[in-house]
Every structure is written in structure tokens, then in C-alpha cells.
Amino acid sequence: MPDPTPPAPNAPDQVGILIDGRPVVVTKGATVLQAAETIGLEIPHYCYHPGLSIAGNCRMCLVEIEKMPKLQIGCATVASQGMVVQSTTERVRRTREGIMEFLLINHPLDCPICDQAGECRLQQYEAAYGAGFSRFTEEKVHFPKRVALGRHVVFDAERCIKCTCCIRFCDEVSGSHELGLFQRGDHSIIGTFPGRPLDDAYSGCTVDVCPVGALTLKEFRFKARVWFLKDVPSVCGGCARGCSVNLATYRNAIHRITPRVNMDVNRHWICDAGRLSHRALDERPRFESPRVRPAPGAGPAGGGPPPDVAHDRGIDAAADLLRAVKERAGAGGLAALVSARLTVEDLRLAVRALAETIGIPRLAVPPHEEGEDDHLLIRKDRTPNVRGAALVGPGAPHAGRVREILDDVTAGRVKGLVVVGEDPVGEGLLAAEAVRSLQALVVIDWWRSPTVEAAHVAIPSCGYGEFEGVFVSFEGRAQRARAALKPRGHVDPVWRILQDLGHRFGLAATYPSASAVFDEVAASVPAFAGLSYRALGSLGAALKVT
Amino acid sequence: MAYEPLLLRNVGKPGSETIDVYLASGGYQGLRRVVKEFAPEKFVEEVKAAGLRGRGGAGFPTGMKWGFLPKTKDRPRYLCVNADESEPGTFKDRLLIEKDPHLVLEGIILSAFAIECHTAFFYIRGEFHTGYRTFAKAIEEARAKGFLGKNILGSGYDLDLILYRGAGAYICGEETALLESLEGKRGLPRIKPPFPAVVGLYGCPTIINNVETLANVTLIAERGASWYAGLGRPPKNTGPKLYCVSGHVKRPGVYEAPLGIPLMELIQERAGGLVHPDRPLKAVVPGGSSMRVLPATKCDVLMDFDSLIAAGSMLGSAGVIVMDSGTCMVWALLSLARFYAHESCGQCTPCREGTGWFVKVLERIERGEGRPGDVDLLIDVASRVEGNTICPFGEAIAWPVDSYARVFREEFEDHVAHGTCPIGATAAR
Numbered sequence: 001m002p003d004p005t006p007p008a009p010n011a012p013d014q015v016g017i018l019i020d021g022r023p024v025v026v027t028k029g030a031t032v033l034q035a036a037e038t039i040g041l042e043i044p045h046y047c048y049h050p051g052l053s054i055a056g057n058c059r060m061c062l063v064e065i066e067k068m069p070k071l072q073i074g075c076a077t078v079a080s081q082g083m084v085v086q087s088t089t090e091r092v093r094r095t096r097e098g099i100m101e102f103l104l105i106n107h108p109l110d111c112p113i114c115d116q117a118g119e120c121r122l123q124q125y126e127a128a129y130g131a132g133f134s135r136f137t138e139e140k141v142h143f144p145k146r147v148a149l150g151r152h153v154v155f156d157a158e159r160c161i162k163c164t165c166c167i168r169f170c171d172e173v174s175g176s177h178e179l180g181l182f183q184r185g186d187h188s189i190i191g192t193f194p195g196r197p198l199d200d201a202y203s204g205c206t207v208d209v210c211p212v213g214a215l216t217l218k219e220f221r222f223k224a225r226v227w228f229l230k231d232v233p234s235v236c237g238g239c240a241r242g243c244s245v246n247l248a249t250y251r252n253a254i255h256r257i258t259p260r261v262n263m264d265v266n267r268h269w270i271c272d273a274g275r276l277s278h279r280a281l282d283e284r285p286r287f288e289s290p291r292v293r294p295a296p297g298a299g300p301a302g303g304g305p306p307p308d309v310a311h312d313r314g315i316d317a318a319a320d321l322l323r324a325v326k327e328r329a330g331a332g333g334l335a336a337l338v339s340a341r342l343t344v345e346d347l348r349l350a351v352r353a354l355a356e357t358i359g360i361p362r363l364a365v366p367p368h369e370e371g372e373d374d375h376l377l378i379r380k381d382r383t384p385n386v387r388g389a390a391l392v393g394p395g396a397p398h399a400g401r402v403r404e405i406l407d408d409v410t411a412g413r414v415k416g417l418v419v420v421g422e423d424p425v426g427e428g429l430l431a432a433e434a435v436r437s438l439q440a441l442v443v444i445d446w447w448r449s450p451t452v453e454a455a456h457v458a459i460p461s462c463g464y465g466e467f468e469g470v471f472v473s474f475e476g477r478a479q480r481a482r483a484a485l486k487p488r489g490h491v492d493p494v495w496r497i498l499q500d501l502g503h504r505f506g507l508a509a510t511y512p513s514a515s516a517v518f519d520e521v522a523a524s525v526p527a528f529a530g531l532s533y534r535a536l537g538s539l540g541a542a543l544k545v546t
Numbered sequence: 547m548a549y550e551p552l553l554l555r556n557v558g559k560p561g562s563e564t565i566d567v568y569l570a571s572g573g574y575q576g577l578r579r580v581v582k583e584f585a586p587e588k589f590v591e592e593v594k595a596a597g598l599r600g601r602g603g604a605g606f607p608t609g610m611k612w613g614f615l616p617k618t619k620d621r622p623r624y625l626c627v628n629a630d631e632s633e634p635g636t637f638k639d640r641l642l643i644e645k646d647p648h649l650v651l652e653g654i655i656l657s658a659f660a661i662e663c664h665t666a667f668f669y670i671r672g673e674f675h676t677g678y679r680t681f682a683k684a685i686e687e688a689r690a691k692g693f694l695g696k697n698i699l700g701s702g703y704d705l706d707l708i709l710y711r712g713a714g715a716y717i718c719g720e721e722t723a724l725l726e727s728l729e730g731k732r733g734l735p736r737i738k739p740p741f742p743a744v745v746g747l748y749g750c751p752t753i754i755n756n757v758e759t760l761a762n763v764t765l766i767a768e769r770g771a772s773w774y775a776g777l778g779r780p781p782k783n784t785g786p787k788l789y790c791v792s793g794h795v796k797r798p799g800v801y802e803a804p805l806g807i808p809l810m811e812l813i814q815e816r817a818g819g820l821v822h823p824d825r826p827l828k829a830v831v832p833g834g835s836s837m838r839v840l841p842a843t844k845c846d847v848l849m850d851f852d853s854l855i856a857a858g859s860m861l862g863s864a865g866v867i868v869m870d871s872g873t874c875m876v877w878a879l880l881s882l883a884r885f886y887a888h889e890s891c892g893q894c895t896p897c898r899e900g901t902g903w904f905v906k907v908l909e910r911i912e913r914g915e916g917r918p919g920d921v922d923l924l925i926d927v928a929s930r931v932e933g934n935t936i937c938p939f940g941e942a943i944a945w946p947v948d949s950y951a952r953v954f955r956e957e958f959e960d961h962v963a964h965g966t967c968p969i970g971a972t973a974a975r
Contacts, residue, residue, distance in 0.1 A: 056737035057894045059934050070933045076737050098930030102899035135923055138906035162892060181732065181892070184715075186902035188892030 006082045017083040024079075032085050033061055033074035043087055044096065044125050046103075046211045047163035048075035051268040053172055058163050060099050060125065063087045071095055093129070100130035106141045106186060108158045116213030118226040122161070141186050149179070149191075150198030152218050152272055153206055157189050160214035166190060166206035173269060174376060176200040190214070201378065204275040208258060208268070217256065219276055224248075224255045232484035233260055233538050235471050236274040237341060237464055240381040242473035243270045244539065247278065247465050247484040254278035254465050254484060262539050265477060271378050281463050285448040288489025290314020291458045311459075311490060315497070318457040319504035321440035322358060325416030328439075334360040335405040335414045338394050339421030340368075340383035343469025343481070344528075345517035346494035347385065347393030350420055352509070353502030355394070363394035364401035366422055366429075379474060388472035391527050391545070402429070409434050416440035419451055420494060421461075426450035444497050460491040467493040468514050470536065472543060479540030480533060552786045553761050554802045557645040563680050565687040568648035574693055576767030577652050581659060581701035589660040593763060595771035597784035601638075602628055602756030603834065603862045604938075605851040608763070612661050614743035615751045624752040625658045625666040626728065627760060629681075630712050630719040632671055634835035634885060635865030638788035639757035641800045643670070643677040646761075647684035651707075653760030655693060656767050658705050661753055666707045669724050672714035682709055716889035720937045721754040723891065734893045735937035758788055778805030783850035787861075791817040793868035794825070806850040813845075813868055825870040829953070833862025835882050836942030838949035839875075859949075874969040875954040876961050879946060880908040886943040897940045900931040904947055916962030924951045924958075 007016035007023035016025045019036050026035040031054075033043045046058035054076045061074040066084035071092065074085075086092065103122060111117045126132075143157030167179045167190065178198050182191050192198055198206070207215045231246035236257070244262035247254045257278055259270040289308035309317070325333050338350045354360045368382040383389070383397060390396035406429055408414040417438055424430035426449050435441060435454045443455040446463035461467075468483040492500075495517055499507065511517045515533045522528040527543045535541065556562040556571055568574070580589055594609030615623060627650075631639040642650050658666045668685075670678055685707055688694045696704045710728055712718045718727045722736035725747050746752020762785055766774045778784045783805040789812055792798045796818030803812065809832060813819065820827060827842040832849065838859040840847065847857045854861045869878065887901040904927065907920055924947050932944035951958055960968045 054737065056936060059895045059936075062934060073737070095930065095934055098927075098934070099895055102895045102903075102930070105899055105903060135927075136903060138903070138910070141902065161895070162898065184892045185887055185890035186892065186898050188898060 006084060009081065015079050015081040015083075017079045017081070017085060019085045020088055026079055030079050031075055032063060032065070032072070032077045032079055032083070035079045036074065036085075036087065041087065043074040044121075044129060045075055046121055046161055047165060049165050049168075049209050049268075051173065052165060052168040052209065055164050055168065058099070058103075058161065060096060062092065062095050062099075064089050064092055096125075096129040097131050100126050101134055101136070103161050104130070104134060105136040105138075106158070107161075108140070108156075110159070114159065114213040115216045115221055115226075116159075116210075120213055121211040143189060147191075148197075148218070149206075149215075150200065150203050152276070153198055153203050154216050154218050154221060155190065156214055156216070159212050160190055161212055162188050162190070163211060164190075165209035165211065166215055169202075169206050169209050170198075170200060173205070174200045174202040176202075179206070201271050201273070201374065202269055202376065204272050205259070205269045217275075219279070220256045224250050229255060231258075232465075232482050233480075234465065234484060235384065235479045235481040235540075236270060236277065237384040237471070237481075238271070238274040238277050238382065239377075240379040240383060240386045240474035241266065241377050242384050242471050242477065242479055243274055243377060244479065245270060245274065249465075249484045252485050254281065260538075262479075264539065264542070265473065265475075265479070266377055269377060271376075273378070278465065280447075281465065286446070286463070286488055287448045287452065287458070287460045288491060289460065290317070291452070291455070292317040293456045311492070312500075314457060314459050315500045315504060318440075318442045318459065318501060321456055322416050322418070322442060323505075325440045326359070329415045331359040331361055333413070333415040334358070334418070335362045335364070335408065335416075336360050336394075336418040336420065337402060337405065337422045337424060338363050338365055338389075340365050340386050340389040340393075340397050342385060342389075342393075342421050342494055343467065343471060343514070344385065344388040344392055344478070344521055345469045345514045346420070346498070347389055348517050348521050349495040349498035349502070349511075351393055353498040353505070353507055354418055354420075357502040357505045357507040360418065362401070362405055364405050365389045365394055365397045366402045366424070367397035367399050381474060384473070385471045386474055387476050387543070387545070388470070388478075391472065391543070392521050392525050406430055406434070409438060412437055414438075417442070419443045419445070419455075420498070421445055423449040423451045425454050444494055446491075459497050460489070461494045461497055462487045462491055466491070469493070469495075470518055476527075476543045476545045477540050478528070478531065478536060478543055480536045480538075549803060551802045552765055553642065553649070553758070553788055554646075554800070556649070557641065562645050563647055563684065565648055565684070565691060568646065572768065573648050574652055574691075576764055576769075577655055577659075577693065578699055580656055580767045581699050581703060586660050586662050589656070589767075592771045593660065593766055596766045596774040597781060598759065598762050598766065598774070599783070599785075599851060600756055601758035601762065601787070601864075603633070603836075603860075605861060608755065608759055611743065611755075612657075612753060614741065615661055615753065616744060619662065621750045622665065623661055623663040624747045624750055625654065625661060625663045626721075626724060626747060626752055626754045627654055627666065627668045627757060628719060628721060628724060628754050629668055629670040629674070629677070629757050630724060631674075631757070631863075632716040632719045633863045633865055634882070635790060635792050635831065635867040636834045636863040637790050637792075638800050638864065640671075640674060640677055641788070642757055642761055643674065644680050647681045648688065649761045649764050650757050651681075651684050651688055652693070652767070653763040654707060655688075655698065655705055656763050657753070657755060657760055659698075659703055660763075663753070664704050664706065666705060667728055667747070668707060668709045669718070669728055670709065670711055671719075672712045678709070678711055685709060715891070716885075717891040717937075717939060720939065723937070724754065725752065734891050735939070737936055762786070779848070779850050779853075782852055787849070787864060789816075789849060789864045789866055791866045791868065793866075794821045794870040794873070795819065795868050796821055803849075806848045806853065809840075809845050809847050809849050809866070812849060812866060817868070820868070820870050822870055822872065825872050827868070828871045828873055829869045829875070831859075831865070831867040831869075831946075833860045834865035835867065835885070836938075836945060837862040838945045839953055841953050872969065874967050875950050875957050876908060876911055876967070879950040880905065880912055882946050883908050883943065886939070890939060890943075894936045894940075896931040897935045897943070900927055900940075901943055903927055904943065911958065911961050912967075914961075914965030916958075916965070918962060920962055921951050921955055921958045924948075 062071040064086040229248040243266035244260040718733040723733040727733035928944040928947040
């Protein structure tokens with residue numbers, strides 16, 4: 001028997017209402033639609049988006065409210081004490097059916113070729129609330145199709161329901177004001193302004209907020225049916241913000257990256273660079289086995305790429321080279337560059353294996369800065385684990401220390417260099433003649449970078465999406481990136497490669513998994529105290545740092 | 547006894563738009579009296595007591611509307627004059643603006659005084675070129691005489707009036723779309739609540755009043771609430787009213803009469819009766835094109851707010867559109883539907899999609915390609931537009947479609963059944 005009276009609020013800043021006979025207590029200011037969400041009841045809607053202002057234009061969320069003669073939109077009606085809401089009456093049902101019919105009369109109904117199919121609210125709501133057929137037999141209004149609004153966003157005006165989410169995003173969130181509504185009535189059309197394409201650094205978010213197939217991401221169009229995709233929660237590695245993302249995978253490839261709602265980090269948004277960052281996995285040349293350059297005179301003459309060897313032989317070769325340098329020049333002849341793009345687990349092993357076990361005295365973290373911090377998410381610091389490097393690893397990025405090591409390489413004081421996840425050759429920090437003066441250049445990286453090409457020994461590691469681990473954002477928030485892909489070939493995550501290398505020098509510990517490495521970090525680094533993969537959950541945790 | 551016009555008292559006089567003619571007829575005496583004798587809130591009470599109801603279409607009591615302003619005065623208050631008269635069949639405000647602007651202007655100053663507003667806006671329809679020039683001149687004249695500006699008539703009250711031209715969109719006559727337009731944005735109605743009295747122009751408390759309403763405020767200031775409340779059909783339908791009579795009458799035009807004049811008297815005696823002696827009255831739209839049509843059999847009705855609601859229509863803007871028996875109702879409705887489809891702002895779903903759908907079905911019927919069930923389809927679609935839109939535009943098209951199709955169902959069905967117009971009106975094709 002449903003509760004006949006609205007519940008009393010528990011606190012002065014709360015109100016109690018009844019929705020379909022169910023009592024709901026919400027904070028003052030919450031709308032009927034939001035109140036319904038708290039009890040798991042979806043009031044259907046198109047133009048409402050939690051990250052945007054209320055437009056109230058789709059009219060799908062009309063509900064019946066006692067003492068109000070007209071139906072009211074749930075998205076804009078603020079819940080007040082004692083309100084009695086009905087969302088399942090015949091009147092509401094008939095109105096929703098009408099709205100669905102209106103929305104579809106001029107819609108092309110081209111689901112079979114539409115990328116949105118499977119995650120389209122027109123499809124979902126037509127199935128749930130529509131009549132299943134249309135009485136509209138006239139010629140539809142025709143609009144331009146396949147309009148490139150900008151570099152990444154393609155617009156099909158015939159599929160558009162004019163909910164204006166994309167316009168509000170550009171006005172209210174990214175602030176680019178690059179989209180507008182033009183014309184009137186059933187000829188209304190979203191568009192850009194003359195000579196001003198959608199050049200927003202967050203343009204892909206307009207695709208996310210589009211509830212239908214009107215806006216599609218150029219890079220994702222016709223690539224995969226969404227029902228085949230599996231979203232794996234991860235963290236964007238593009239900058240120090242560490243946006244929560246979902247990696248949509250299918251057949252061991254990432255097909256798209258979308259923002260994962262995390263109100264403490266990126267809210268509902270990510271930048272275009274982060275959204276398209278997975279393309280580097282396909283575009284950059286990979287290598288799947290260790291590459292060991294033969295000692296001069298030992299192999300066939302004529303250069304060419306060094307041959308691939310098995311994993312253990314690669315590790316052995318690296319260990320032999322480093323040991324030889326250490327014996328000839330002392331530990332002071334060794335140095336390492338370690339990336340702040342690596343995970344907490346990787347950095348932990350970098351310290352344990354390289355510094356503590358092998359005895360490399362100097363580990364430096366190169367900074368990567370580009371442009372300026374923007375008003376929304378993008379940070380000029382392009383390293384996702386800058387705080388992690390400072391807390392568990394070799395220290396915060398420091399250009400001076402990096403420069404010092406590289407100068408010592410040039411001067412011949414450093415004879416053996418370990419580079420993990422960095423590309424000093426490709427970035428022009430390490431000249432070819434300096435490389436030639438090295439007796440050991442050991443490189444661990446996920447792609448065949450110029451530094452890898454120059455290395456004496458190069459060990460391939462997992463690329464983005466292939467490893468799991470923790471990143472700590474510039475705000476000190478630790479978040480888990482989960483492995484979304486099976487690694488190419490037999491490559492290992494960086495921490496395991498470093499562990500294998502450490503074992504050659506007597507490293508005692510063996511960690512069975514990344515999570516075990518993290519547990520060890522949690523046990524030994526105060527900022528991580530009490531944390532575990534489980535405790536981090538899907539949204540991460542703020543570290544106890546100031 | 548012939549009716550002595552109040553709102554139209556100067557119309558027809560040479561130079562009626564000038565301040566001299568207006569002053570000679572006793573103009574600005576009401577303002578002089580009010581700023582001297584009344585505190586602002588007392589004048590609000592006076593307007594309430596007069597029973598003045600808004601002349602823009604909804605008939606909402608003006609004094610009560612003013613009373614919705616928040617009591618706190620931490621933010622500026624604005625008065626916006628809705629001079630965006632665009633309702634088909636309506637041309638009363640235009641006449642006042644062009645022929646007696648000071649009657650309106652005095653009402654604006656009085657109303658602004660009453661609500662303690664110091665900046666008022668006059669939003670005039672873009673196509674009113676003459677009205678714009680006339681009113682701009684009237685503002686200058688009033689300013690020169692000290693009726694506008696600083697320290698009006700030595701009262702210490704300041705008021706600035708800003709004249710703003712719309713760009714000709716029907717929707718900008720809807721008060722919140724008007725505010726958006728005035729703020730320099732696309733004229734789209736806002737969702738309510740909040741109502742403009744609380745959050746209006748630039749987020750500040752705002753009152754939007756129609757031109758004719760404000761002219762009535764002048765009358766109340768001149769001769770008092772009790773006199774005014776005795777005009778028309780007290781207590782709820784008081785004061786004089788301008789009726790715009792158009793269509794198949796001998797003398798179309800604006801006629802002034804007390805609220806509650808019989809519709810047939812308006813048509814037969816004031817507008818001179820029907821044009822064609824052999825074509826009897828068929829239908830009347832009593833309140834502008836948005837209101838429900840009345841068949842001839844229901845035209846024995848008084849022209850006031852409540853009588854017309856009882857008759858199943860509304861007084862609206864008092865645009866009386868008279869149709870004789872030569873009118874094809876399908877064509878008449880199609881003509882209207884085309885207007886509304888063209889003017890729908892496109893913001894919300896039912897209106898944006900529904901208006902175009904009406905046109906397509908009606909065009910098909912007009913082409914002789916109507917199908918059984920089309921009339922019911924029109925009525926059903928109208929019912930899904932009505933009440934579900936952001937602004938009253940939804941009703942403005944749903945009511946005519948519903949009423950034309952219901953009242954003249956036989957005629958619509960004939961079109962469908964025979965594929966041709968039984969009236970023989972071929973204007974459509």
C-alpha cells in the first residue's frame with residue numbers, strides 16, 4: 001500500500017514529497033526529476049543534463065502535480081514540501097506518447113546507419129513510451145546531413161531534436177559560444193557562425209551531451225556498434241588533471257574514450273586531446289620483444305635494427321651492460337630518467353630496483369609542460385602522475401636535475417643511462433654523439449621511440465590501456481586506471497620489467513600484481529595510508545597531502 | 547445616448563499625436579494629481595479598485611500583477627511596455643501609438659511611478675515605422691515639458707524611458723520572449739516560474755504591460771477608480787475597451803465601447819454590418835486569431851472577459867474577425883496555421899513540430915487529398931500541443947485548430963469526402 005501522505009523532512013534544509021505514492025526526501029532546491037532519480041525512478045528527458053542549465057524545451061519530463069492544472073516539467077519544477085507528483089497517470093502517458101510522436105515526425109528513422117543506435121534516447125524512449133507507430137504521412141522537413149561543425153564533430157541536422165544541450169555546453173561550460181540556434185519553427189537548426197567553425201578544445205563533449213545521433217564524433221563514426229563496446233573505467237593520461245574516463249573496447253582495441261562522471265575531478269567532461277589520445281596506440285610504432293644491440297664485432301656487419309630476443313635475454317643483456325658500467329666506472333657512472341607518466345606502481349619499482357637495488361645514485365623526472373592551464377580541465381603539466389612521482393618515486397619533475405644528468409652524459413661522466421618511459425633522443429635532449437659515448441643505454445618504453453632505436457637494450461612495456469595502476473593528479477587525488485586491453489605480444493607492465501631487472505641485482509621482493517605493489521606503497525608512504533585498489537573504488541580518493 | 551470615447555477621445559483631431567493637442571484635452575492632469583496626492587502604493591490600490599484587467603490578451607488584473615513585485619527594493623525594477631502588437635486581427639495599440647501617444651505615455655509614467663521603477667522600456671514592433679517615429683517624438687516632447695526625466699513635475703520622482711524596436715517576430719509579444727529580445731538575445735520564451743515580477747529583465751523584478759492597459763491607467767488617474775469601476779460590466783469587467791473589427795464587415799476598424807458590448811451590436815451597428823447582403827454571418831473569432839472561433843449561432847454574446855469564456859472562447863486582444871458564409875473554414879484555418887508555423891520559435895517540441903504538421907495536413911485537405919480520419923487527427927494533435935508548451939503559443943494554434951475542426955467538422959469532412967471545397971472558395975489553389 002503506497003504511502004498516502006508526503007514524508008516529513010529530516011532536516012530544515014530538506015523537503016519531503018510523494019512521487020507515484022513513494023515518499024522521497026531531498027535537499028531543498030532539488031527538482032522533481034532529481035528527486036525521482038534518488039529513488040531510482042527515471043523521468044524521461046532529453047534536454048536536461050546535470051552539468052548544464054535547465055532549458056525545459058523537450059517537454060518529455062512533463063508530470064502531473066497535485067493542485068497544478070497543467071502538467072509540469074520535472075526538470076525545472078523545484079520540489080516543495082508536501083508536493084504530490086504522479087508520473088504514471090494516463091494523462092502523463094498520453095503526453096509522453098505525443099512528445100515522442102512529435103520528435104519523430106521529422107526524424108529520418110535511420111537507426112540502421114546511425115552511430116547513436118544502441119545508446120539513443122529516441123530509441124529508448126520510443127520503446128518505453130512511444131506508440132510504436134506514427135500517424136504522420138507527410139513529407140518530412142529536410143535538413144543538411146554530414147555537416148562538419150569542426151575538426152571532430154559531424155552534424156546530421158535531420159536527427160537533431162533541438163534540445164540545445166550542445167549550445168548550452170559551448171555557452172556555459174567550455175565558454176566558446178561557437179554554436180547557436182538558427183531559423184525558427186520546424187526549420188530550426190543548430191549551427192556555427194559564418195567563418196567560425198567549432199574549434200572548441202572540448203568539442204567532443206557536444207557529442208556526449210547530444211541525446212540522439214545528431215552530433216557524432218568524426219573519429220568514431222562507423223567504427224563500431226556501441227553494443228559491442230565494453231567500457232573500462234580508467235584515467236586519462238594526457239595531463240596532470242587525470243580525468244576519469246571510460247575506455248570503450250572491442251576486439252582488443254580502444255574505439256573511443258568518453259568522460260566518466262567524477263564530480264571531484266572532471267565532472268562530465270574531457271578535452272578533445274584526451275578523448276582522442278587512444279589513437280597514439282595505433283599510430284605510433286610498437287615493438288613486442290626486447291631488442292639487444294650486439295657488441296661491436298660480435299654480430300653481422302652493416303648495422304640495421306638490432307635483433308629481437310626473448311624477454312629474459314633482454315633483461316639479462318640490460319643487467320650485464322649496467323653491471324659492466326658499474327664495475328668500470330662505479331655506481332656514479334650510472335643515472336636514470338624516469339617518467340611521471342608512469343603509474344605509482346611503476347615508480348615504486350623504479351626506486352626499489354634502480355636506486356635501492358642497482359644503486360643508481362641519480363634518478364631524475366623530466367617535466368613536460370605545454371601551453372597554459374585553461375579555465376576548465378587542461379593543465380600545462382602534461383604528466384598524469386606528477387604528485388605520485390613526488391610522493392613515492394624519484395621526486396617531482398625537475399628540469400635542472402635532468403639537464404645535469406644529460407650534461408654528464410655529454411661530458412662522459414655518466415656511462416650508463418636507464419630511461420623509463422621517456423624519449424630524450426626524440427625530444428632533442430640527448431644528441432646522437434652523446435648517445436655514442438654511452439656504454440649502456442637501457443630503455444623501457446611502450447613504443448619504438450627514437451630513444452628506443454638508439455638503445456643498446458630496449459625492453460617493450462605495456463601501452464596506455466594495457467596496464468593497470470594508480471595515478472595521482474595535481475590535486476592529490478589517487479585514481480585507478482584499469483587494464484582495458486591485452487598487451488601486444490608478451491610485453492609486461494613497467495613495474496614488472498623493473499622488478500625482473502632488480503632481481504638480477506639481488507632484489508628480494510617479488511610482487512604478484514600491481515595491486516600488491518600498491519599495497520606496499522600504502523603500507524610505507526603515509527599519504528597513501530589505508531588505501532588499496534578496493535578503497536580507491538571507481539572515483540579514487542583524495543590523498544592526505546597538503 | 548452616443549458613447550463618448552475615452553481612449554479614442556483625441557483620435558481624429560488634427561495633430562492628435564502632438565503634446566499640445568493632448569494637453570488641450572486635459573492631458574497630464576492625471577499625472578499631476580497622482581504624483582501630488584498619491585504615494586506609489588496608494589496608486590496601486592487605486593488601480594486595483596478600478597478593476598482594470600490587462601488588455602494584452604490574458605485579462606489579468608493589472609493592480610494584482612503589480613502587487614507580485616517583491617517588497618524588497620535592493621534591485622532595480624523595470625516596466626516594459628509590450629507594444630509588439632502582432633496578433634492577426636489586432637490593430638488597436640498601433641492606433642493609440644500613432645494617434646495619441648501621450649495617452650499611453652502618461653499611463654507609462656503613472657504605472658512606473660506606482661511600481662517605483664526608474665527605467666522603463668517601450669518595446670515596439672519592428673514593422674511599426676510610423677509608430678516608432680511618433681512615439682520617439684512624443685518622448686522628446688514629454689521630456690521637454692518635464693513629464694519624463696529627473697524630478698518629474700517637482701515630485702522628486704525620476705523616470706527614463708527607453709524606446710526599443712523589435713525585429714518583427716510574433717513570439718516577441720510573449721512577455722518573456724520580449725525580455726530576451728530586449729536583452730539582445732534570440733526571442734525565446736522563458737520557462738516560468740520564475741515569473742518576470744520576480745526575475746525579469748536582466749534578472750530584476752519586471753512588470754510587462756500592454757499599451758492599451760497603460761492608456762487605461764491614465765483614465766483611472768484622471769477620473770478616479772470609483773468612476774472607472776462603474777464603466778462596463780462591473781465588478782469584473784470594468785472600463786472602456788478597444789475592439790478591432792475586421793473581415794466581412796462594411797466598416798472595419800477600431801471601435802471603442804465599454805467592456806461587455808454585445809458582439810452583434812459591434813458588428814451590425816458600429817462596423818456597419820456585413821459586406822454582402824446575400825451572405826449571412828458564418829463565424830466570428832472574437833479575440834484575435836489565437837482564440838477559439840464562434841459559429842454564428844453563438845454570436846449572441848457580450849464582449850467582455852468572462853462572457854466570452856462562458857461562450858467557449860476568450861476576449862484575448864479583442865481582434866474581432868468576422869467571416870461570412872463565403873468563407874471556406876479549411877482555407878481560413880490553413881491560412882492561420884501557416885502563420886503560426888512560420889512564427890513558432892522552434893524552442894519546444896510540441897509547438898515546433900505540431901505547427902508544421904497542422905499545415906501539412908490542412909494543405910493536403912485543401913489539395914483534395916484529405917483522408918478519412920484527418921479531422922480527428924487534427925483535433926488529437928491539437929490536444930497534444932495544448933497545455934504542453936513553454937508559452938501560450940501552443941494554445942494559440944491548438945485552440946483555432948481544435949475549434950475550427952470541431953465547430954465546422956461537416957465542412958472539413960466534406961472537403962475530405964469530395965476532394966473539393968463545398969463553399970467554392972478557391973483562393974487556396
